Amino acid sequence: MSVELLNENELQVETQAPLRLDNLILAGLAQLMPANSQNDCPEQAFLRGHLGEHYSPLEMKQGLDRWLEQPALDEQRLHVLFTRYSLELAELLTLCLCVMVEKQTMVGRVLAWLQDPAGGSRPTFGLLEKLLDIFALNNEGISTVILTGAAIELQILHIANTEAPLPEQIVSTPLAVILTLSAKNNIARLPQCRQINASGLALSESSLDECIALAHALSANGTTLLSISTSYREEALAAAALVANTLGKTALLCESPAKLPSGCGIFFSLNKVIPVLPLEFGPEENWRQNEIPGYAGPIIVLCNNHFAIESPRYAIVEWRIPVPDALEREKIWQNYFPEGNAAKTLAAHYIQSAARIHKLAAMAKREAAKHCRSTALQDVINTSRDGKGDSLGSLVQQITEPVSDEGLVLDASLRKQLNSLRMRCANRENLDDKLGISIRQRYHRGVKALMVGPSGTGKTLSASWLAAHLNLPLYRVDSASVVSKYIGETEKNLAKLLNKAESGDVVLLFDEADSLFAKRTEVKDSSDRFANSQTNYLLQRLETYKGIVLLTSNSRARIDQAFLRRLDHIIEFTQPGPEERRKLWRVHLGNSHLLNQKTLNRLAAKCELGGGHIRNAVLTAAVNAQGRNSLIEYADIVEGIECEYRKLGKQMPMGLKA
Known part of the structure; x- marks a missing residue:
């Protein structure tokens, strides 16, 4: 049913004292009082006060x-609803009585008294039959009119206890309709819904123009x-509100899109509201948007990743809010610097959304x-490096300890490779600007690197060093939290994590990446199929990921070959040589020891241990x-070395014990 938004011209101006429909209905109910009633109970006294002049069916119909x-005046919204949706007069009277019951305690008591003992405080079909006879409107039977009319289809009226005999079935109206018919502004009172206020601060200039x-x-x-997709909820809400406000309407966030309140379509239409539905789905899931009864306006859907949306009713327009380019970021930073x-430096260094920039600036201001x-x-x-306000959730653990150049002991070749990776990360946004068309057409600014080698050789430490030199927060992905036994949940967790990390400009570390990036296997059962599905999703998602991802593994052979082909850097970590081991002993011991240079040389030469050990x-x-x-004395060190060799299951080198 096509529905226009509420026009103020539809509301009539009173020229003389109007008749109230609720009083007319009370006059009709008064005529249903038992003729032989002896006791003047409160309900009876209340009804006698509304008998008035309207007695015959003809007089009631004229009223x-x-x-x-x-x-x-305060019933004009009811009149608008009646005319706009082409309701029957029987539906109009039924709706008005249902609203009266919900708003006036005494009306509910009267209905309970009139329907005693079978009925309750809401009208039954049996009572409505008698009431409409008084208005001479019951030619077809009230139950037939209600059950086949538009009010039920549009969720204006609701039938309860449908298993009971028809005369005992109860008719009511949803809260959304009651709020709609109220003269007050009740937009904020719809359950699990709240009004969104537009905030241009959360969007860049180009995004404002796009809205x-x-x-x-x-x-x-x-x-x-x-469909508006972004990893920052503030951006999505601001965009939805701006689109609605531009149309002269209000954006209303409905927190339970799969279970919208009954009658909400009427509420949306008459209150000039555009519903905003927040969705969270996995990469292989989809959302089907059906028509909202009583509402024919636009719908805005907010999502944090791309997934299939289908609808037999609506034309679908998709928009992913982009991260502003360097010039736009500089303009935003200039609000604070x-x-x-400073603004130019920050814009060049941090590839972040407008919402994230404003949040960073606000937190930095508080710290100052x-x-x-x-x-x-x-x-x-400092605020960015510390990861304040990132809110990546429980799927990651932040590594906050910075690693200096002196604290990272590597040979010259490894350090050169790490510096190359650092430069790639620092210049990733515009790296393709002056390159050939083949690169420019398919370039993504994401950087993916694998650090592979035995345990304790400095892989995780190198990741901390890299993040510290990029002034970006480092988050270790908790594989135990990401991987789920439920079908599709692992992919959903990964999608949520990668989307948030991508917009936040952070470094993600998949430590011991074998569990998520392992080789796909021949499908023998459902477990193999689901494991391969996770690997396939990661392959596709990392292909277009625009952030920095680091993987660590003890063996390159455990990683799927398709991943290896997509990596920008593979850095092989080997056990440190004597020179690196001597430096490792020095940086770990500091000055709190009694070992001389000769002893340190002996430890470096004889103990082939990695930095972790x-x-x-x-x-x-x-x-x-x-x-x-x-x-610390030499004997203390020997005891520590002996403990490490026991853990490795190896014999301690000869000639070390004092």
Whole structure:
């Protein structure tokens, strides 16, 4: 059914004292009082006060005709609903009585009294039959009119206890319709819904212009579904509100899109509301948007990833809010750093959405205020590096310990490869600008690298070093939280994580990546099929991922070959040589020891341990030394080394024990 939005011209101006429909209905109910009633109970007294002049069916019908010509001011919305949706007079009277019951306690008591003992405080078909006889409107039978009419289809009326005999079945109206017919502004009172206020701060200039263009497109074709996808909820809400406001309407966020309140279509139409539906689905799931009864305007859907949307009713328009380019980012940063090169530096260094920029700036300002000074460039860098406000959820764990150049001991070849990876990450946004057309057409600014080698050789430490030098937060993906036993949940978790990380400009570390990036196997059962499905999704998603992803593994052979082909860097970590081991002993021991240079040389030459094992050996020695309240001695180190070799299942080298 085609429905126009509420026009103020539909509301009539009172020229004389109008007749109230609710009083007319009460007069009709008064005529249903038992003739032999002896006790003057409160319900009976209430009804006697409404007998009035309307007694015969003809007089009651004339009163109804008079109301249709000039309804009371606070009943004009009821009149608009009646005329716009072409309701029957029987549906009109039934709706009005249902609303009266919900708003006036005494009316409910009267109905319970009149319907005693079978009925309750809401009208039954049996009572409605008698009431409509008084209005001379029951030619077809009230139950037939209601059950086959538009009011049920549009969710204006609802039939309860349908298993009962027809005269005992109860008729009611949903809360959404009651709120719609109220003279007050009840937009914010619809359950699980809230009004969205437009905030241009969450969007870049180009996105603001796109919102206006989309609003014009929706105006040209009212039955349109606009899908807005982004990883930042603030951006999506701001865009939805701006589109709605441009059309002169209100954006209403409905938190339970799969179960919208009954009668909400009437509510949306008469209150000039555009429903906004937030959706979260996995990559292989889809959403079917059916028509909302009583509403024929546009719908806005918010999602944090791409998934299939289908609808037999709506034309679908999809828009993913892009990350602003460097020039737009610089303009946004200039709101906070109008002077100097800080805005340009931040725009070039951080590839972030407008919403994320405003959030970073606000948090940096708060941090500066704690120290009673104005916000500086370093405050933003520190805030970003610390990952404040990222909200990636429980699927990741932030690694906050920065690693300096001195703290990362690698040979010259490995350090050169890491520096190359760092430069690739730092320049990833415009790397294709001056290259050939083949690269420009298929270039994605994402960087994917694999660090492979034995345990304890510095892979995770190198990831921390890289993030620290990029001034970006580092998050380790918790494989146990990501992988789910339920079908499709793993892909959904990964989609949510990757979308948020992509817009937040963070470094993701898949430590021990074998569990997620392992080789696909021949399908022998459902478990193999689901495992392969996860691998396939990761392959497709990382192909277009625009952030930085680091993988670590003990063996290249465990990683699917299709992943290896898509990686930008593969860095092989080997066990450190004598020179690197000597540096490792030095940086781990510091100055709290009694070992001389000759002893350190001997440890470096004889103990073929990686950095992780050397760290553990030093910690074991430190425990012993603290127990004596003294510096670390050679015997303490030997005990720590012996412990590490036991863990490795190897024999301790000869000639180390004192």
